[in-house]
Amino acid sequence: MSRIGNKPIFIPNNIDLKFFKNILTVKGNLGTLSQKISDKIKINISKNILYVIRNNEDKKSKSLQGLYRVLINNMIIGVSLGFKKELELIGIGYKAVFDINNKILNLNLGYSHDIMIKIPNEINIEIRLEKSKNYIITLKSYDKQLLGIFSYKIRSLRPPEPYKGKGVRFLNEIIRKKVGKSA
Numbered sequence: 001m002s003r004i005g006n007k008p009i010f011i012p013n014n015i016d017l018k019f020f021k022n023i024l025t026v027k028g029n030l031g032t033l034s035q036k037i038s039d040k041i042k043i044n045i046s047k048n049i050l051y052v053i054r055n056n057e058d059k060k061s062k063s064l065q066g067l068y069r070v071l072i073n074n075m076i077i078g079v080s081l082g083f084k085k086e087l088e089l090i091g092i093g094y095k096a097v098f099d100i101n102n103k104i105l106n107l108n109l110g111y112s113h114d115i116m117i118k119i120p121n122e123i124n125i126e127i128r129l130e131k132s133k134n135y136i137i138t139l140k141s142y143d144k145q146l147l148g149i150f151s152y153k154i155r156s157l158r159p160p161e162p163y164k165g166k167g168v169r170f171l172n173e174i175i176r177k178k179v180g181k182s183a
Helices: 059-080 144-156
Strands: 016-020 023-027 032-036 041-046 049-054 083-090 095-099 104-108 115-118 123-129 135-141 167-170
Touching (some): 016 041, 023 059, 032 059, 041 059, 049 059, 059 144, 123 144, 135 144
Antiparallel strands (some): 016 023, 023 032, 041 049, 083 167, 095 104
16 A cells, blocks of 8 residues: 555645646746656546555556655645755865856866866856855755756766765765774
8 A cells, every 4th residue: 555655745836737639737936847647547636635546456557656646745845945965065075166157166176177067047056155164055846856966967077085075965965974094
């Protein structure tokens, strides 16, 4: 029995939902998202409540019901409120500069060269440097999947190392540090 898949999704008033030929389109204040829905799943929209219903009781249909329910819920939350991830650059000389005109993020992560990354149009970026602290990169988007993939792409450029903790990490991420050599 699917517990998550059976929960209803409440639709806010400012969200416009359209379901046509197995494609669900969600339009809100921040943007528009669409998702192709499997043939094993039916969408039932009544008033301001959306139900994800499976056609049969096999294991694949049950797992797809939970998956699509979570994807649709994330789409609705994304176009109405948006999502945010924050990355912190920890290390001497690590810095980030954002070129607003070209939408390019320039990162200096201790390598012999700078790393330049093109920012997708769906993602908004802010960089702040707190007094005598580290650079913090804030990524905001209405697409949770794209935001997660892009933030992990930035993190993978210099993952935190376990001895000193230097690298790119999510804000408030806890890194388990190892003890170095003892003399």
